[in-house]
Amino acid sequence: MAIKIVVFDAYGTLFDVYSISALAEQLYPGQGAALSVLWRDKQIDYTRLISLSDPSEQGSRHYQSFWDITRAALRYALARLGLVHTGANEDALMAQYAKLTAFSENLGVLQSLRHHGVATAILSNGSPEMLASAVHSAGMDDWLDAVLSVDRVRQFKTTPSSYQMVQDHFGVAPADVLFVSSNAWDALGATWFGFTTLWVNRQGLPPETIGPAPHHTGCDLSEVLKVLSLD
Secondary structure (H helix, E strand, O other): OOOOEEEEOOEOOOEOHHHHHHHHHHHOOOOHHHHHHHHHHHHHHHHHHHHHHOOOOOOOOOOOOHHHHHHHHHHHHHHHOOOOOOHHHHHHHHHHHOOOOEOOOHHHHHHHHHHOOOEEEEEEOOOHHHHHHHHHHOOOHHHOOEEEEHHHOOOOOOOHHHHHHHHHHHOOOHHHEEEEEOOHHHHHHHHHHOOEEEEEOOOOOOOOOOOOOOOEEEOOOOHHHHHOOOO
């Protein structure tokens, strides 16, 4: 396999978006898991609404940063669940979101890729500031060659312009890229774009039933090393 670079999605793939449920449970006893799931679902809903409403090459006129969308999605989830909204709770949850727990195998996989001379990057809907915070909190700064935010093109994944950022930054063809995501919809979008794809199915979910299957599937990030025959 002539893979030149491994590109990772961030949220759900490198960082556990549902780790926020621990703090949510402290603030809203009995509702932590429900809040974290609804918050994540609405966050992704908003990215799609923005991108689909104005899919111009110059970026959506309705674009908002992923940080702002995350805050808006939290407010929606609280209202939907009938939970009391306070500025203090919102600030605490947002601060925790900026430094989500990283999955335990991440650093080892990134270090192995670096050892074998394989370039690595993040391509994420996240804003530059929130990605920088998450990467630094997880100790990944020295193990990534680039952290790419769709903020530059003002279009969220799965728009082609978002995936095009990898080609533009590294000067590679789609076939040179192994794109890794725990989000099945993201893996599908990347497959349609032309990347070789690995779906990290951490939750044991069924695959998407439209479009082609991802080229590879695994249960955690260590599958990357198996795909590249580096394990």
